[in-house]
Amino acid sequence: MRLLLVEDDDHVAAALSAVLARHGFDVTHARSGAEALQSLLPGGDAAPFGVVLLDLGLPDQDGFEVCGKIRKLTTTPVIMVTARSDVRSRIHGLNLGADDYVVKPYDTGELLARIHAVFRRTVPGDPADGDNPAGEAEPLRLGPVHIELPTRRVLVEGMHVPLTRKEFDLLALLAQRPGVVFRREQIISEVWRTSWEGTGRTLEVHIASLRSKLRMPALIETVRGVGYRLVAPAG
CATH class of the missing domain: 3.40.50.2300 (Response regulator)
Known part of the structure:
Protein backbone atom coordinates (compact mmCIF):
# COMPACT_ATOMS: atom_id res chain seq x y z
CA MET A 1 0.00 0.00 0.00
CA VAL A 123 -11.10 0.02 0.06
CA PRO A 124 -13.57 -0.85 -2.76
CA GLY A 125 -14.58 -4.47 -3.04
CA ASP A 126 -13.95 -5.32 0.59
CA PRO A 127 -14.16 -9.11 1.09
CA ALA A 128 -16.83 -8.50 3.70
CA ASP A 129 -19.13 -7.51 0.85
CA GLY A 130 -19.17 -11.08 -0.41
CA ASP A 131 -19.06 -12.15 -4.04
CA ASN A 132 -21.62 -9.66 -5.32
CA PRO A 133 -20.23 -6.69 -7.23
CA ALA A 134 -20.68 -3.50 -5.24
CA GLY A 135 -22.80 -1.96 -7.96
CA GLU A 136 -25.50 -4.63 -7.52
CA ALA A 137 -26.33 -3.69 -3.94
CA GLU A 138 -29.85 -2.32 -3.58
CA PRO A 139 -30.19 1.22 -2.16
CA LEU A 140 -31.87 1.63 1.19
CA ARG A 141 -35.22 3.38 0.72
CA LEU A 142 -36.74 5.17 3.71
CA GLY A 143 -39.60 7.28 2.44
CA PRO A 144 -38.02 10.21 0.55
CA VAL A 145 -34.53 9.18 1.70
CA HIS A 146 -32.49 6.91 -0.59
CA ILE A 147 -29.10 5.68 0.62
CA GLU A 148 -26.78 4.17 -2.01
CA LEU A 149 -24.23 2.11 -0.10
CA PRO A 150 -21.80 1.29 -2.97
CA THR A 151 -21.50 4.91 -4.12
CA ARG A 152 -21.97 6.40 -0.63
CA ARG A 153 -24.59 8.83 -1.96
CA VAL A 154 -27.67 10.05 -0.11
CA LEU A 155 -30.70 11.47 -1.92
CA VAL A 156 -33.63 13.24 -0.28
CA GLU A 157 -36.59 13.64 -2.62
CA GLY A 158 -34.19 13.08 -5.50
CA MET A 159 -31.71 15.75 -4.43
CA HIS A 160 -28.15 14.76 -3.53
CA VAL A 161 -27.14 15.63 0.05
CA PRO A 162 -23.33 15.79 0.54
CA LEU A 163 -22.22 14.07 3.74
CA THR A 164 -18.84 13.55 5.35
CA ARG A 165 -17.50 10.01 5.56
CA LYS A 166 -18.51 9.59 9.20
CA GLU A 167 -21.92 11.16 8.68
CA PHE A 168 -22.62 8.64 5.92
CA ASP A 169 -21.33 5.71 8.00
CA LEU A 170 -23.54 6.77 10.91
CA LEU A 171 -26.66 7.19 8.76
CA ALA A 172 -26.07 3.88 6.96
CA LEU A 173 -25.68 2.03 10.25
CA LEU A 174 -28.98 3.32 11.64
CA ALA A 175 -30.81 2.96 8.32
CA GLN A 176 -30.00 -0.72 7.90
CA ARG A 177 -32.18 -1.49 10.94
CA PRO A 178 -34.85 1.24 11.12
CA GLY A 179 -36.75 1.29 14.40
CA VAL A 180 -33.99 -0.55 16.27
CA VAL A 181 -32.32 1.37 19.10
CA PHE A 182 -28.54 1.48 18.79
CA ARG A 183 -26.69 2.07 22.02
CA ARG A 184 -24.22 4.95 21.99
CA GLU A 185 -21.35 2.57 22.77
CA GLN A 186 -22.36 0.35 19.85
CA ILE A 187 -22.49 3.26 17.40
CA ILE A 188 -19.11 4.56 18.52
CA SER A 189 -17.62 1.09 18.17
CA GLU A 190 -19.11 0.51 14.70
CA VAL A 191 -18.54 3.94 13.17
CA TRP A 192 -15.38 5.19 14.91
CA ARG A 193 -13.93 1.76 15.75
CA THR A 194 -12.95 2.92 19.21
CA SER A 195 -14.20 2.93 22.77
CA TRP A 196 -12.64 6.36 23.44
CA GLU A 197 -14.99 8.19 25.80
CA GLY A 198 -14.47 11.57 24.15
CA THR A 199 -16.10 10.28 20.97
CA GLY A 200 -19.49 10.58 22.68
CA ARG A 201 -19.50 14.32 22.12
CA THR A 202 -18.46 13.81 18.52
CA LEU A 203 -21.42 11.46 18.05
CA GLU A 204 -23.81 14.16 19.23
CA VAL A 205 -22.27 16.64 16.78
CA HIS A 206 -22.67 14.19 13.89
CA ILE A 207 -26.29 13.43 14.80
CA ALA A 208 -27.10 17.14 14.87
CA SER A 209 -25.34 17.66 11.55
CA LEU A 210 -27.28 14.82 9.90
CA ARG A 211 -30.60 16.19 11.11
CA SER A 212 -29.70 19.59 9.72
CA LYS A 213 -28.32 18.46 6.36
CA LEU A 214 -31.20 16.07 5.67
CA ARG A 215 -33.70 18.70 6.86
CA MET A 216 -35.51 15.94 8.69
CA PRO A 217 -34.93 16.46 12.44
CA ALA A 218 -37.41 13.68 13.32
CA LEU A 219 -35.59 11.09 11.21
CA ILE A 220 -33.14 10.21 13.99
CA GLU A 221 -34.75 9.88 17.39
CA THR A 222 -32.84 10.24 20.65
CA VAL A 223 -33.64 7.48 23.13
CA ARG A 224 -32.70 9.16 26.38
CA GLY A 225 -30.04 7.34 28.37
CA VAL A 226 -29.62 4.68 25.69
CA GLY A 227 -28.78 5.90 22.21
CA TYR A 228 -30.46 6.60 18.86
CA ARG A 229 -32.78 4.99 16.36
CA LEU A 230 -33.90 5.86 12.86
CA VAL A 231 -37.62 6.44 12.44
CA ALA A 232 -38.55 5.60 8.85
CA PRO A 233 -40.70 8.40 7.41
CA ALA A 234 -43.95 7.61 5.63
CA GLY A 235 -44.19 7.95 1.89
Whole structure:
Protein backbone atom coordinates (compact mmCIF):
# COMPACT_ATOMS: atom_id res chain seq x y z
CA MET A 1 0.00 0.00 0.00
CA ARG A 2 1.21 3.52 -0.81
CA LEU A 3 1.13 5.80 2.21
CA LEU A 4 1.61 9.56 2.38
CA LEU A 5 3.40 10.71 5.55
CA VAL A 6 2.97 14.44 6.19
CA GLU A 7 5.56 15.35 8.84
CA ASP A 8 7.92 18.34 9.01
CA ASP A 9 10.39 16.73 11.44
CA ASP A 10 12.85 14.76 9.28
CA HIS A 11 14.09 12.64 12.20
CA VAL A 12 10.57 11.58 13.17
CA ALA A 13 9.66 10.96 9.54
CA ALA A 14 12.78 8.86 8.89
CA ALA A 15 12.21 6.66 11.92
CA LEU A 16 8.51 6.13 11.17
CA SER A 17 9.15 5.60 7.46
CA ALA A 18 11.63 2.84 8.27
CA VAL A 19 9.08 1.07 10.49
CA LEU A 20 6.35 1.42 7.88
CA ALA A 21 8.63 0.14 5.12
CA ARG A 22 9.44 -2.96 7.18
CA HIS A 23 5.70 -3.65 7.29
CA GLY A 24 5.30 -3.42 3.53
CA PHE A 25 4.27 0.21 3.04
CA ASP A 26 5.56 2.34 0.17
CA VAL A 27 6.03 5.67 1.97
CA THR A 28 6.09 9.11 0.38
CA HIS A 29 7.23 11.86 2.74
CA ALA A 30 5.80 15.39 2.49
CA ARG A 31 7.33 18.07 4.73
CA SER A 32 4.58 20.67 4.37
CA GLY A 33 0.90 21.04 3.65
CA ALA A 34 1.63 22.31 0.14
CA GLU A 35 3.80 19.25 -0.61
CA ALA A 36 1.09 16.95 0.70
CA LEU A 37 -1.63 18.52 -1.43
CA GLN A 38 0.60 18.41 -4.51
CA SER A 39 1.25 14.70 -3.91
CA LEU A 40 -2.48 14.01 -3.77
CA LEU A 41 -3.34 15.73 -7.04
CA PRO A 42 -4.67 13.25 -9.63
CA GLY A 43 -2.47 12.33 -12.56
CA GLY A 44 0.51 10.17 -13.34
CA ASP A 45 0.86 6.40 -13.38
CA ALA A 46 1.51 5.86 -9.67
CA ALA A 47 -1.05 3.95 -7.64
CA PRO A 48 -3.21 6.14 -5.40
CA PHE A 49 -2.37 6.49 -1.74
CA GLY A 50 -4.18 4.11 0.58
CA VAL A 51 -3.84 6.28 3.71
CA VAL A 52 -2.53 9.73 4.69
CA LEU A 53 -0.78 10.18 8.05
CA LEU A 54 -1.13 13.88 8.80
CA ASP A 55 0.80 15.82 11.45
CA LEU A 56 -0.94 19.02 12.54
CA GLY A 57 2.13 21.16 13.29
CA LEU A 58 3.25 21.96 9.75
CA PRO A 59 5.48 24.91 8.79
CA ASP A 60 3.31 26.47 6.09
CA GLN A 61 -0.29 25.91 7.27
CA ASP A 62 -2.21 24.30 10.07
CA GLY A 63 -2.86 20.60 9.70
CA PHE A 64 -6.59 21.11 10.24
CA GLU A 65 -6.64 23.40 7.21
CA VAL A 66 -4.72 20.80 5.21
CA CYS A 67 -7.22 18.10 6.18
CA GLY A 68 -10.10 20.22 4.91
CA LYS A 69 -8.29 20.74 1.59
CA ILE A 70 -7.50 17.03 1.32
CA ARG A 71 -11.19 16.24 1.70
CA LYS A 72 -11.93 18.45 -1.31
CA LEU A 73 -9.36 16.58 -3.39
CA THR A 74 -9.87 12.94 -2.47
CA THR A 75 -11.66 10.43 -0.26
CA THR A 76 -8.33 8.86 0.77
CA PRO A 77 -8.48 8.02 4.50
CA VAL A 78 -6.71 10.53 6.77
CA ILE A 79 -5.25 9.68 10.18
CA MET A 80 -4.18 12.70 12.19
CA VAL A 81 -1.00 11.98 14.17
CA THR A 82 -0.26 14.78 16.59
CA ALA A 83 0.74 15.81 20.09
CA ARG A 84 -2.52 17.76 20.49
CA SER A 85 -4.39 15.56 22.94
CA ASP A 86 -7.25 17.85 24.01
CA VAL A 87 -10.80 16.72 23.29
CA ARG A 88 -11.65 19.86 21.33
CA SER A 89 -8.85 19.20 18.83
CA ARG A 90 -9.93 15.58 18.43
CA ILE A 91 -13.52 16.56 17.77
CA HIS A 92 -12.48 19.30 15.36
CA GLY A 93 -10.26 16.90 13.41
CA LEU A 94 -12.93 14.24 13.13
CA ASN A 95 -15.53 16.78 12.08
CA LEU A 96 -13.23 18.01 9.31
CA GLY A 97 -13.26 14.51 7.85
CA ALA A 98 -10.33 12.73 9.50
CA ASP A 99 -10.94 8.99 9.79
CA ASP A 100 -8.92 8.57 12.97
CA TYR A 101 -6.88 10.61 15.45
CA VAL A 102 -3.71 9.28 17.10
CA VAL A 103 -1.92 11.18 19.87
CA LYS A 104 1.88 11.25 20.20
CA PRO A 105 3.62 9.44 21.75
CA TYR A 106 1.89 6.37 20.38
CA ASP A 107 2.52 2.65 20.26
CA THR A 108 3.75 1.70 16.79
CA GLY A 109 1.73 -1.51 16.81
CA GLU A 110 -1.45 0.43 17.52
CA LEU A 111 -0.70 2.92 14.74
CA LEU A 112 -0.19 0.07 12.26
CA ALA A 113 -3.46 -1.52 13.36
CA ARG A 114 -5.31 1.78 12.88
CA ILE A 115 -3.83 2.23 9.40
CA HIS A 116 -5.02 -1.22 8.35
CA ALA A 117 -8.42 -0.64 9.97
CA VAL A 118 -9.21 2.60 8.12
CA PHE A 119 -7.95 1.11 4.85
CA ARG A 120 -10.19 -1.96 5.23
CA ARG A 121 -13.21 0.27 5.80
CA THR A 122 -12.65 2.32 2.67
CA VAL A 123 -11.10 0.02 0.06
CA PRO A 124 -13.57 -0.85 -2.76
CA GLY A 125 -14.58 -4.47 -3.04
CA ASP A 126 -13.95 -5.32 0.59
CA PRO A 127 -14.16 -9.11 1.09
CA ALA A 128 -16.83 -8.50 3.70
CA ASP A 129 -19.13 -7.51 0.85
CA GLY A 130 -19.17 -11.08 -0.41
CA ASP A 131 -19.06 -12.15 -4.04
CA ASN A 132 -21.62 -9.66 -5.32
CA PRO A 133 -20.23 -6.69 -7.23
CA ALA A 134 -20.68 -3.50 -5.24
CA GLY A 135 -22.80 -1.96 -7.96
CA GLU A 136 -25.50 -4.63 -7.52
CA ALA A 137 -26.33 -3.69 -3.94
CA GLU A 138 -29.85 -2.32 -3.58
CA PRO A 139 -30.19 1.22 -2.16
CA LEU A 140 -31.87 1.63 1.19
CA ARG A 141 -35.22 3.38 0.72
CA LEU A 142 -36.74 5.17 3.71
CA GLY A 143 -39.60 7.28 2.44
CA PRO A 144 -38.02 10.21 0.55
CA VAL A 145 -34.53 9.18 1.70
CA HIS A 146 -32.49 6.91 -0.59
CA ILE A 147 -29.10 5.68 0.62
CA GLU A 148 -26.78 4.17 -2.01
CA LEU A 149 -24.23 2.11 -0.10
CA PRO A 150 -21.80 1.29 -2.97
CA THR A 151 -21.50 4.91 -4.12
CA ARG A 152 -21.97 6.40 -0.63
CA ARG A 153 -24.59 8.83 -1.96
CA VAL A 154 -27.67 10.05 -0.11
CA LEU A 155 -30.70 11.47 -1.92
CA VAL A 156 -33.63 13.24 -0.28
CA GLU A 157 -36.59 13.64 -2.62
CA GLY A 158 -34.19 13.08 -5.50
CA MET A 159 -31.71 15.75 -4.43
CA HIS A 160 -28.15 14.76 -3.53
CA VAL A 161 -27.14 15.63 0.05
CA PRO A 162 -23.33 15.79 0.54
CA LEU A 163 -22.22 14.07 3.74
CA THR A 164 -18.84 13.55 5.35
CA ARG A 165 -17.50 10.01 5.56
CA LYS A 166 -18.51 9.59 9.20
CA GLU A 167 -21.92 11.16 8.68
CA PHE A 168 -22.62 8.64 5.92
CA ASP A 169 -21.33 5.71 8.00
CA LEU A 170 -23.54 6.77 10.91
CA LEU A 171 -26.66 7.19 8.76
CA ALA A 172 -26.07 3.88 6.96
CA LEU A 173 -25.68 2.03 10.25
CA LEU A 174 -28.98 3.32 11.64
CA ALA A 175 -30.81 2.96 8.32
CA GLN A 176 -30.00 -0.72 7.90
CA ARG A 177 -32.18 -1.49 10.94
CA PRO A 178 -34.85 1.24 11.12
CA GLY A 179 -36.75 1.29 14.40
CA VAL A 180 -33.99 -0.55 16.27
CA VAL A 181 -32.32 1.37 19.10
CA PHE A 182 -28.54 1.48 18.79
CA ARG A 183 -26.69 2.07 22.02
CA ARG A 184 -24.22 4.95 21.99
CA GLU A 185 -21.35 2.57 22.77
CA GLN A 186 -22.36 0.35 19.85
CA ILE A 187 -22.49 3.26 17.40
CA ILE A 188 -19.11 4.56 18.52
CA SER A 189 -17.62 1.09 18.17
CA GLU A 190 -19.11 0.51 14.70
CA VAL A 191 -18.54 3.94 13.17
CA TRP A 192 -15.38 5.19 14.91
CA ARG A 193 -13.93 1.76 15.75
CA THR A 194 -12.95 2.92 19.21
CA SER A 195 -14.20 2.93 22.77
CA TRP A 196 -12.64 6.36 23.44
CA GLU A 197 -14.99 8.19 25.80
CA GLY A 198 -14.47 11.57 24.15
CA THR A 199 -16.10 10.28 20.97
CA GLY A 200 -19.49 10.58 22.68
CA ARG A 201 -19.50 14.32 22.12
CA THR A 202 -18.46 13.81 18.52
CA LEU A 203 -21.42 11.46 18.05
CA GLU A 204 -23.81 14.16 19.23
CA VAL A 205 -22.27 16.64 16.78
CA HIS A 206 -22.67 14.19 13.89
CA ILE A 207 -26.29 13.43 14.80
CA ALA A 208 -27.10 17.14 14.87
CA SER A 209 -25.34 17.66 11.55
CA LEU A 210 -27.28 14.82 9.90
CA ARG A 211 -30.60 16.19 11.11
CA SER A 212 -29.70 19.59 9.72
CA LYS A 213 -28.32 18.46 6.36
CA LEU A 214 -31.20 16.07 5.67
CA ARG A 215 -33.70 18.70 6.86
CA MET A 216 -35.51 15.94 8.69
CA PRO A 217 -34.93 16.46 12.44
CA ALA A 218 -37.41 13.68 13.32
CA LEU A 219 -35.59 11.09 11.21
CA ILE A 220 -33.14 10.21 13.99
CA GLU A 221 -34.75 9.88 17.39
CA THR A 222 -32.84 10.24 20.65
CA VAL A 223 -33.64 7.48 23.13
CA ARG A 224 -32.70 9.16 26.38
CA GLY A 225 -30.04 7.34 28.37
CA VAL A 226 -29.62 4.68 25.69
CA GLY A 227 -28.78 5.90 22.21
CA TYR A 228 -30.46 6.60 18.86
CA ARG A 229 -32.78 4.99 16.36
CA LEU A 230 -33.90 5.86 12.86
CA VAL A 231 -37.62 6.44 12.44
CA ALA A 232 -38.55 5.60 8.85
CA PRO A 233 -40.70 8.40 7.41
CA ALA A 234 -43.95 7.61 5.63
CA GLY A 235 -44.19 7.95 1.89
